[in-house]
Amino acid sequence: MFAYTIKRLLTLIPTLFAASVLVFAFIHLIPGDPVAVLLGDTATPEEIAALSAEMGLDEPIYIQYAYWLGNVMQGDLGRSIFFQEPVTRVIADGAETSILLALMTMVWIVVLGVPIGVIAATRHGGWIDQIASGGAMFAASIPTFWLGLYLILIFAVTLGWLPSSGFPSVFDDGGLANLRYLLLPSLTLAAPNSALIIRLVRASMLDVQREDHVRTARAKGLHPAKVALKHVFRNALVAVAAAFGFTFAALISEAVVTETVFSLPGIGRLVVESILRRDYPVIQGVVLVIVCLYLVINLIVDLAYAWLDPRVSLK
């Protein structure tokens, strides 16, 4: 397992390197002088000259990349044009909202997706199964922002039960009760993703149910529920674990839409607003952070895979 972890970590490096090159190149793909792009329209000639020197713009492009990468390694992602603050600060400000939103969404996905998927599989072909899998496919066909707007319309505007927008920090007045601001956003984000998990849990369980070892388990006289959970679900979990990783990673980018709908001060809305404000240093920084996060999650998924399936780590 240890050797496998090291091996898997090493394969991360080239991908990370290539991704960083792409993110670096992004600024150079935008029409116009990169320095002017990075500093925005209000920059003075002195500022432009200073940043040009810092970025080494008169040097060859790979030297520029080296400068940039060196800064990134030291935690310097540049300065936001709009906020006039370091990009790392701006991202850190949005982190709490986005992390809490993602966690709450994952809780919904696990609580809704897994049991429904398991029940659908054990009732394969019955009406519960048909409603669950049909409903899941329907849920996956709903645009998240549409669902979000409707939830606002029903629960915030008409019924007045929940707030429709914003999120005060849980460290402010109100404490954990402020999480109610994330209730509708997390449900919105969970809907299509739970649907994917339901269908995946169901399909994996049906695959495992057909395997010979399940017949062996039944031949031991075990209760059907025990067979379903201990022998079928546990084995299906190997495939489901991978899906959880993909889903969590997908949440990062899907949160862009949800945070915009609910005006949440998270990283997702920061991306959209930075794009609309042409605040390129922030876009570059956020993309880099998200890609790193995405790769790390995939790494964790692979390790979970090896841990869940004893056959993997020994290969």
Added chain:
Amino acid sequence: MTAALATFNQVFRGRRLALLGVGWLIIVAIAVVFAPWLTPYDPLEIDPVARLTAPNAEHWFGTDHFGRDTLARCIYGARMALLIGLGAVVVSLVGGTLIGMLSAYFTRLGHVLMRVVDVAMAFPALLLALVLMTILDRSVTNTIFVIGIVYTTTTARILFGMTLKLKNEVFVDAAVVTGAGHPSVLFKHILPNLISPLLVQATFIFAFAQLQAAALDFLGLGLPPEIPSWGNMLAESRVYVTRASWLLMFPGALIILTVFSMNLVGDALRDAIDPRFKDDIAGV
């Protein structure tokens, strides 16, 4: 023709929901073709007197904040939906098929190309689309291109896996032995076996593309705002949601029905294809 009917019957037998999906897609197709004849209103015509009218006998789906007829805009929006969906399917299938097949067939090239695909897949789908739209202008072509690019990587992965499975089959060896060149082996012997899984993949990409395009429109980074697409209609409706919920309901329902139908059809088709490729398809 009878053969086509027999296949259709085989795929959809006992799948009432999927048949309803086919029915809905036919309705959308009719709307696409006969749009100008289906509504007396021009989707772009502004009528200041009739701003935000609720659905009534004259305007079945009501009007928006410029007094434009929502039904007319919905019908013309179907054209955009079809264009975006087909465009994204063509871009991603052509690109993905080439990359995937060549990578599986030429091992050395594959090492390089599939690493590139891996890196591209390190960018979450919507984020990649957003970043690309930052660099590009808002236009129909660019939206199609960006969504197509996003699904090119997935398609490439899938085609890579499927081609690998076929590469060592006897019929491929036989073709090589009889002197078939690489292009002939790839496109005359391997590709025809992959057509039906590709078709299934196409239905799912079509469905995803609708959701992606709507999300981009909503964020103000998709089609130009003056184009009547379902996503743009929803984006504009946001401000008026509390006063004019029909602006949210109708275009949203159209997107959901279309995506749901496509997914149902894709699901039915997937069950009908060669079981070896079933798990390769990335669908709902």
Added chain:
Amino acid sequence: MALLEVENLSLALALSGMLKPVVDNISFSVDAGDTLGIVGESGCGKSLTALAIMGLIADSPIRITGGAIRFEGRDLASISEAERRALMGDRMAMIFQEPMTSLNPVYRIGDQITESLGQHRKLSKKAARARAADLLRQVRIPDPEGRLDAYPHQLSGGMRQRVMIAMALACDPALLIADEPTTALDVTVQAQILDLLADLQEETGMAVMLISHDLGVIAENCKDVAVMYRGRIVEAASAADLFAAPRHPYTVGLLNSIPDPDADKDDLEAIPGRVPTIDEVIPGCAFHPRCAFAQDICRDVRPGDAIASKEHTALCHFPTGGAE
């Protein structure tokens, strides 16, 4: 009283609303401690019969359409699901053809063996583990304590089949159903597993129902033999009688196709033709298209059940060595 009695059992496959008969009116019994061999080509219904006896057809398209299965005097159709499960893995156990896939890949060997002990014997973890190590020793696995912590993929096919046998023996069953236990194994390993089964039977006194397509395997291990062809038992006798004087042409064909190391190669002959699929309707005797002795009556009239004497029955209009 017989341990297991199967009386006029008929099974059918429920496919798209239709019932296709797969096992037709078969009867046999196994006494405590005895060994019954069931032999036939694949698709003859022998495995389905085993699954039906074991109670593993609940979630499958197989349906019991007639007859009764009695185990230790109880009609298995009359008892509840829970009572049925109380028998499975305890009084009756089963081992399968594919040792490579019949063990759960994600659990350790020890966990899988102790599972039925926890289910039926309510043993403590420690006691169950000790019992599991004993079982592994009993099936001649070296270093049994160490193997308890191994995963199935770390063992060879023969070892895995030994583990399957150990699992089946965990609760001292009165009946062990072995469905093609050696088919997937190497020839040398086959003999070891069969010897092991014979030894264990002697040690424990359990009855064994051995199912195989290989008459050679049956010949060496069984007291009684039933030959199945296309869902019917076409010949039943003691092993000694059957091999000395086979009466059904199909049995004769099977015997002739056993490779005999002492005989000339030329003597080896396969039965012509193939097993018909369940969709084919064959009037008369189901074996007549492949039978060298078939006459007009064989094409039209299905042979009844009581053609020959009670001790040695053969479903044939013209049993060899019989009524000429």
